Amino acid sequence: MSAAPISKAISVRDIARDFTAGQQTIRVLHDIDIDVHSGELTYIVGESGSGKTTLISIMCGILYPTEGTVRVFDTDIYHLSDTELVEFRLNNIGFIFQQYNLIPAIDAASNAAVPLIAQGMDRHEARERAVAMMDKLNIADQADKLPNQLSGGQQQRVAIARALVHEPRLVVCDEPTAALDARSGRRVMDLLREVAVDEDRACIIVTHDNRVFDLADRILVLEDGRVTHDGAEMPEDH
Amino acid sequence: MALLPKNLSFSRQILPLVALAGLVLAVIYIATGLPDRELSEPTEEPPRAPQELANAARVAGAGVVEPSSEVIDIGTAIAGLVTMVRVQPGDYVTKGQPLFQVDDRAVRARVREAEAQIGEARAAIAEAQSAAATAARQLDLYRNVSDPAAVSRAEVIRAEGEASAAQNRLNAARARLQSAQAMRSSATTELGRLVVRAPISGEILAVDIRPGEYVSTMGGNASFIRMGETRPLHVRIDIDESEAARIALGEPATVSPRGASDRQVKASFVRAEPQVVPKRSLTNSAAERVDVRVLQVIYALPSAASSNEALFRVGQQVDAYIPARRNGATTDIVKPEADETE
């Protein structure tokens, strides 16, 4: 796909993460050392249990690593205070969750406006901006509907709108195509490419859906807590 | 649903409003529903201590109005039917004025009988005098005859006897006259006693006899006419014996009648009864037995101006406030008798 990385969005250095289960301590990540660049669509691929969820959590600042440092746009996020970290996430990162996690009691546009509202923006202005974003995603006509009145695809677009509405510099997307058929999956990925990838925005997608591997700029393969592949294409043995 | 809902939301708007209205309603209900426990002034004026005693030591007592002479129950000396009642309640009588009359016909008959006997006795005296005179002249005649043969000795003796008998008859007739006169005098006195008169000047308080009724000297507490000197009136105040030592005898009392306690008058001290007596019931119960003894103190009410006429009447109950002795003024126990000013 497109050419050379422009700038370092995330730099992960020597990350390790332990989980304790009862008496045992299990190390799920070993010495991860990667960089993610802006303007790229980066995939993190791996079997379940490979540690990809842990890795993405650490990379977007919601899970403390046991060892190592994470710098997001030159900020050492795990040396921020709790409040600063929360603030940092709010201003810099957009999330698209696998189950969307929309709030059922408020309409689509309001859901999409949540990050702006959380930033303290007036709720009507935030909603206008959210509707504008939804317009880009071609679901502006669904703005007044409650999430459970929308189809799965529409809900996902609302979730995408929510992730992008505050124009974060990093977008994290968890299994966006898992629940979709191949065609819809590709459409979503196309859409993400179109709206999420930007010169100064990094986009990380966690997936194990091989149908969409060809859309990635870069694929990181995780096996048993270690990065085993880092390249533009999937390795053959996968 | 829009951000600015045009249609009202029941849960978010109506319910909180209902709840808020409920709270406001509750506040109003609670505020207005609080029980009325305000103290209120009595509508009728209760007996109050007079101004100058309001915060001073004082003794209170209840009492009864009575005449200054106390009540006199007029009785009769002689039993009999009443023929005439001369007074009405409220009359002011002077000493000696007749009050009522008991039937006097029997006594008058006795007077007339005595007078007849007097007449009879006088006639007998006259007859005896003339007989005595005749006998005396005949005796003189016989005594002046010098011829002893002309008059026999026996004739002379007979004439002397006749003169003496005539004199005796005269004496007897005089005695009968005196007896008859005494009888008349006795009957006349009794006649006077049948008219019952006022023993003192005073007011008739009650009349409980009517002509035709029988008055008897027996029968205990029968009082046919009650009277007493009501100028001035006295009040007899009962003071609980435990309070008696505190009372300042000699000070005037403030007295008000029951039911008109706003009309207080000053009553001047008269005397304290020397005897402490069991409390007489003043609280209306007929057969009240009490173990309380009271000192009775008597005060004179101010003389009745015409407007005061209606204020106090004999037998009326009064409430009285009397100053107490100053604390520490004297420590010796006051003997009521010692302070008597009578």
Place this chain on the structure above:
Amino acid sequence: MIWIAIRMLTGDRQKFYGLLFGIAFSTLLITQQLTIFVNLLERGASGVYNVSSADVWVMDPVSRTTDVAYAMPSTALDKVRGVSGVEWAVPHIRATAAVRTKDGDLEGVAIIGVDDATLIGLPKRMIEGSPDVLSQPDSVIIDDVGMTRMFPDQSPIGERLELNDQRAVVRGIADAIPSFTSTVVLYTKYSQALNYVPGTRNRLSFVLVGKADDVSAQQLVDRIEAQTGLRARTREQFAGDGVDFIIENTGIPLNFGITVMLGFIVGVAIVGLTFSLFIRDNIKQFGALKAIGVSNGRIARMVAAQAGMVGMVGYGLGVLGTVGFIHAFSGDPTFKGFYIPWQIPLISLVAIVLIIALTGWLSLRTVLKTEPAAVFR
């Protein structure tokens, strides 16, 4: 964010109404039971409160309440009048008697004899007639509860009763707070009461005292007790005595205490369970919000807003229900004079705040403990 929290709350109708019901029910139970409790207790003081003009009550040293009184000799009145600071003092008799109604039924009544001249001792208001009717011979005034008990569905005015072999004619109806036992009360003059109550040696139950302006009731009580040796109580103290008497001699406080406690427990149970269910249902959304970048403080405020809304609305509805209940039953003679002391809604408010704070805090803990990373699983 608060409005989002409120939307989340009201969006789940079942739980929202469940929560409202829990809070409203607790409020209703606590407020209403406390109200009835307090009012029942204050029935013990009704005899004192019905006499509106006496600052101080004087009685025999062994007397305890308006109904448990030992009579004094009649000179006690004068002794009290002799105390400085006593503005006025009037006799007051309270006794029980059996009355024979027109139908021949026997009914226990309380006879209250008020001062002949001033009628001090009567309740403040009359429902029918005026206090002056007592000046007519053989008059009594019946209280309104007595009216409904002795003369249901008919006017008692002019009815003749037999008291201690004496005639008594009802000529007025007084507006009085009934006593704890709802005894029929007949008011009459002191002198008349002496005839209606079978004779005993001493009759004077109480001396009612009005204080002078420049002494306090408590000072006057001390003076009267020191000077006369009688027992004196201020109006409030004597009312308190009546309440204490009921507390000491009945199981009411325990019973009502249990009910109030139950109300509290039911509230905690319903509200606690429903609220944690609600929070658990929304835990994913909260997690998402936390991941997006909503701080714990704001999450806590959101939960607090939800709890506060439930609490406020539920409390309002509960209080409304209580007011409605008390109002609806205020016509019933059993509830005559019932009122809601202002402290009671505050007490239930405190209870509700406790419930809300407790359950809100428990639920919030699960939210705060949720790792934002959980949203990726």
